[in-house]
Amino acid sequence: MTDATANAPARTGLTAAALVGPATVVVALGVLGPLLLLAKYSVNKYDPYEFMISAFSPENYVQFFTDPFYLAAFWTTIRISILCTLVCIVLGFPLAYVLARTQSRFKNLMIIGVVVPLFVGNAVRAAGWMTLLGSRGFLSVSLENLGITSGSTEIMYSELAVILGIIAVNLPYMVLTLQSVIEGISRNLEEAAFSMGAGPWTMFRRVLWPMALPGVAAGTILTFILAMNAYATPVLLGGPEFHMMAPVIYDQFQLNNWPFSAAVAFILMASTLALTVAAGFATRQRFRA
Amino acid sequence: MARLELNALTKRYGDFHAARDVSLDVPEGEFLVLLGPSGCGKTTTLRMIAGFVEPTAGSISIGGNDVTRLPPWKRNTGLVFQNYALFPHMTVAENVAFGLEMRKMSKAETAEKVRGALDLVQLGHLADRYPRQMSGGQQQRVALARALVFRPDVLLLDEPLSNLDAKLRHEVRIEIRALQQRLGITAVMVTHDQEEALTMSDRLVVMSEGQVRQVGTQRELYETPASRFVAGFVGRSSFLEGELRDGRLVTSGGLAIEVSKPIHGPVTAALRPERIAVSAEPPAEGTNVFPGTVELVSYMGGLIDLHVRLSPSDLVVAQVSNQGGTLPAMGDRVFASLGTPAVFPASDPHARGH
Numbered sequence: 261m262t263d264a265t266a267n268a269p270a271r272t273g274l275t276a277a278a279l280v281g282p283a284t285v286v287v288a289l290g291v292l293g294p295l296l297l298l299a300k301y302s303v304n305k306y307d308p309y310e311f312m313i314s315a316f317s318p319e320n321y322v323q324f325f326t327d328p329f330y331l332a333a334f335w336t337t338i339r340i341s342i343l344c345t346l347v348c349i350v351l352g353f354p355l356a357y358v359l360a361r362t363q364s365r366f367k368n369l370m371i372i373g374v375v376v377p378l379f380v381g382n383a384v385r386a387a388g389w390m391t392l393l394g395s396r397g398f399l400s401v402s403l404e405n406l407g408i409t410s411g412s413t414e415i416m417y418s419e420l421a422v423i424l425g426i427i428a429v430n431l432p433y434m435v436l437t438l439q440s441v442i443e444g445i446s447r448n449l450e451e452a453a454f455s456m457g458a459g460p461w462t463m464f465r466r467v468l469w470p471m472a473l474p475g476v477a478a479g480t481i482l483t484f485i486l487a488m489n490a491y492a493t494p495v496l497l498g499g500p501e502f503h504m505m506a507p508v509i510y511d512q513f514q515l516n517n518w519p520f521s522a523a524v525a526f527i528l529m530a531s532t533l534a535l536t537v538a539a540g541f542a543t544r545q546r547f548r549a
Numbered sequence: 550m551a552r553l554e555l556n557a558l559t560k561r562y563g564d565f566h567a568a569r570d571v572s573l574d575v576p577e578g579e580f581l582v583l584l585g586p587s588g589c590g591k592t593t594t595l596r597m598i599a600g601f602v603e604p605t606a607g608s609i610s611i612g613g614n615d616v617t618r619l620p621p622w623k624r625n626t627g628l629v630f631q632n633y634a635l636f637p638h639m640t641v642a643e644n645v646a647f648g649l650e651m652r653k654m655s656k657a658e659t660a661e662k663v664r665g666a667l668d669l670v671q672l673g674h675l676a677d678r679y680p681r682q683m684s685g686g687q688q689q690r691v692a693l694a695r696a697l698v699f700r701p702d703v704l705l706l707d708e709p710l711s712n713l714d715a716k717l718r719h720e721v722r723i724e725i726r727a728l729q730q731r732l733g734i735t736a737v738m739v740t741h742d743q744e745e746a747l748t749m750s751d752r753l754v755v756m757s758e759g760q761v762r763q764v765g766t767q768r769e770l771y772e773t774p775a776s777r778f779v780a781g782f783v784g785r786s787s788f789l790e791g792e793l794r795d796g797r798l799v800t801s802g803g804l805a806i807e808v809s810k811p812i813h814g815p816v817t818a819a820l821r822p823e824r825i826a827v828s829a830e831p832p833a834e835g836t837n838v839f840p841g842t843v844e845l846v847s848y849m850g851g852l853i854d855l856h857v858r859l860s861p862s863d864l865v866v867a868q869v870s871n872q873g874g875t876l877p878a879m880g881d882r883v884f885a886s887l888g889t890p891a892v893f894p895a896s897d898p899h900a901r902g903h
């Protein structure tokens with residue numbers, strides 16, 4: 261009896277180690293390994309004949325931050341990611357709320373409706389956007405036929421097309437994250453606020469939003485990371501003149517400039533992380549007060 | 550603090566009436582309890598008063614103003630839920646202050662009122678706690694303070710005690726009632742706990758199938774139930790079924806029971822358990838005395854329930870007080886004096902009786 265009690269903590273410790281162990285190994289080999297390799301590559305030097313010369317130089321980073329082309333891609337990526345994430349919050353919250361609160365028999369169908377777009381690959385989806393937004397696409401032809409515009413309207417190969425595309429990809433993630441969080445907030449809390457004299461907007465501001473904040477944070481991080489790393493959408497909808505970070509990395513990789521490509525990847529990763537953390541701090545400050 | 554009137558309030562879901570023609574007049578300062586079996590429309594009625602369920606027909610007025618079309622946040626009702634519904638991200642004090650903030654009260658006045666309200670429920674020392682750090686009973690008292698602090702016209706409580714254990718339920722029950730009386734607030738409470746209903750209310754409303762079956766004080770409902778349903782629902786009753794013949798109710802088991810007001814056709818007599826006397830010897834006097842056999846003795850301390858079979862088809866439950874000495878045992882031959890029971894038409898449980 262006493263033996264068992266004495267052994268209990270040690271045994272739980274062992275069990276925990278056994279449970280966490282495999283995941284730790286996978287993370288170490290699958291994530292940290294490539295990351296370290298990437299870090300090393302990013303300070304190597306590029307050589308047209310030897311491709312990569314082992315070194316320890318900041319050259320690639322300096323090149324990135326001094327070249328207007330790359331800087332523009334960098335800022336475009338950040339701008340579009342922030343914009344898309346904000347739009348996802350604004351559009352996603354009401355949608356998630358309706359999904360969470362509906363009494364409809366078709367609730368599951370509605371949720372499937374939100375998820376279905378995720379079954380379609382990004383490239384296929386982009387093709388869909390092309391038929392909708394292209395110069396001979398559905399939107400352009402409709403506007404022309406309705407007499408709203410004369411001549412074709414080209415939305416394809418523009419920043420707007422990329423923004424629409426990314427929002428369409430990311431919105432389901434935001435909606436699903438928020439929906440599960442809102443479902444966990446008792447409807448009685450909203451009713452309590454109403455009964456005490458809070459109108460819908462005040463109720464939202466004082467009760468629903470602060471309580472949904474962890475979900476908003478999770479959804480924001482998810483969609484922001486997805487937007488920062490978007491590849492297919494900017495390439496296919498943005499056209500050759502439009503540049504975001506992920507395609508830049510791939511292009512450099514294609515040119516066999518692994519060191520520079522690694523540096524850009526690192527910059528993308530670090531800025532994503534920094535912005536996510538900064539946003540986290542900002543919201544916490546505001547809602548603590 | 551105002552009079553509440555419901556006029557023919559009806560809520561239909563498709564063809565189903567969740568509430569049908571509910572008319573109630575609750576004078577200022579009254580504590581009214583809605584009582585009835587599960588699904589009879591109590592919550593629906595309460596939520597219509599609060600403004601969360603839109604009535605299909607009928608009207609609601611509070612303090613003489615028609616509020617039927619007003620949204621919940623313009624009705625000035627205080628609401629207490631079964632699951633407390635305190636805001637988990639706010640402290641106790643912030644929870645209580647919420648209603649005052651909505652009324653744009655000054656900071657100083659708010660703080661004072663919050664302190665007053667928390668003292669009222671004896672939780673002043675826990676003002677800075679979060680709801681999750683409190684017991685269920687404490688949370689429900691905070692919810693009560695939160696609903697009362699802005700002096701609502703009507704306090705609405707939906708089974709406020711059913712998440713609490715028996716002892717706490719008793720304490721909070723007394724507290725709610727005392728506060729309501731002290732503040733003179735009009736209150737409507739929903740419960741399906743009889744004892745709660747009987748001990749807290751000024752008047753009771755018995756509902757079933759979305760309809761009001763009887764309204765009255767505890768005593769009125771207990772002494773003069775309007776129908777067999779009410780006789781069975783408020784307090785306990787044993788029922789004896791039979792035909793009326795020569796002013797007596799004759800059961801299929803052959804008992805002939807004298808009743809106060811003969812009515813025609815198949816009837817049911819309702820007998821309160823404590824009004825049935827049980828003795829080992831035939832009593833010297835008494836109406837409707839029948840011999841029987843004790844079938845079950847259920848011992849409850851001060852009181853004892855005796856199930857006495859009077860005929861193969863007639864069983865009554867008598868409640869006798871425990872005077873010490875020898876207790877009746879199963880199989881004992883006894884005499885049951887039934888007194889003069891109230892009778893109701895047997896055809897419809899909601900039909901009026903005598």
Ligand SMILES: Nc1ncnc2c1ncn2[C@@H]1O[C@H](COP(=O)(O)OP(=O)(O)OP(=O)(O)O)[C@@H](O)[C@H]1O
Nearest residue numbers: 562566567585586587588589590591592593594741
């Ligand atoms: N939104 C709705 N749609 C359809 N039917 C409903 C709806 N809300 C309630 N009902 C029905 O109306 C009836 C009354 O419900 P209500 O919640 O008022 O009962 P209650 O008296 O409060 O019961 P309980 O004691 O179990 O809480 C029930 O039969 C319920 O199924």
Ligand SMILES: [Mg+2]
Nearest residue numbers: 591592593739
């Ligand atoms: Mg109910």
